Amino acid sequence: MTSKPMFVHCCHCRWCQRETGASFALNAMIEADRVSVLKGEVEVVDTPSNSGKGQRIARCPKCRIALWSNYAGAGDAVRFVRVGTLDQPDRLPPDIHIFTSSKQPWVVLPPNMPAVEEYYERTVYWPKESLERRSVLRPAKVRQ
Numbered sequence: 001m002t003s004k005p006m007f008v009h010c011c012h013c014r015w016c017q018r019e020t021g022a023s024f025a026l027n028a029m030i031e032a033d034r035v036s037v038l039k040g041e042v043e044v045v046d047t048p049s050n051s052g053k054g055q056r057i058a059r060c061p062k063c064r065i066a067l068w069s070n071y072a073g074a075g076d077a078v079r080f081v082r083v084g085t086l087d088q089p090d091r092l093p094p095d096i097h098i099f100t101s102s103k104q105p106w107v108v109l110p111p112n113m114p115a116v117e118e119y120y121e122r123t124v125y126w127p128k129e130s131l132e133r134r135s136v137l138r139p140a141k142v143r144q
C-alpha cells in the first residue's frame with residue numbers, strides 16, 4: 001500500500017467468520033491504484049458475498065491466500081485489503097467494528113471504539129480527508 005488506507009473495517013458478520021475460519025475479518029479500504037503487488041500476479045476469483053451481489057477476491061496463485069476483495073458498491077476502484085496479509089499488519093488497527101450483532105461473544109471490544117450492529121453511514125464515521133479521497137473515485141464499476 002503506497003499510502004494509508006481510507007478506513008479500516010473489522011467485520012464480525014457471519015460471512016467473514018466463515019471466509020476467514022476465524023471470528024472477524026480486518027479489511028483496509030484503499031484506492032486500487034495505491035496498491036502495488038511486489039511480486040508475481042494475483043488470481044481473481046468470483047466469490048459470493050454477504051450482500052448477494054458477489055465479490056472478486058484477488059488471491060495468491062500459489063498459496064491461494066486472499067489478498068484483497070472488490071465488492072459491488074465501489075467496484076474495482078476500491079480494494080478491501082486483508083490487513084493480516086501485509087508485512088506490517090500492526091500498523092492498521094480497525095477504525096470501526098461492523099456487524100457486531102453477530103460478533104462472537106468472547107471478542108470484547110475496547111471501550112470508546114466505534115462499533116455498529118450492522119453497517120453504517122460513511123459520512124458519520126470517516127475522516128474528512130478519506131471522504132474527499134472516496135469522492136473523487138470514478139463511479140461504481142462492478143464488472144470489467
Ligand SMILES: [Zn+2]
Binds near residue numbers: 014025
Ligand atoms: Zn463481513
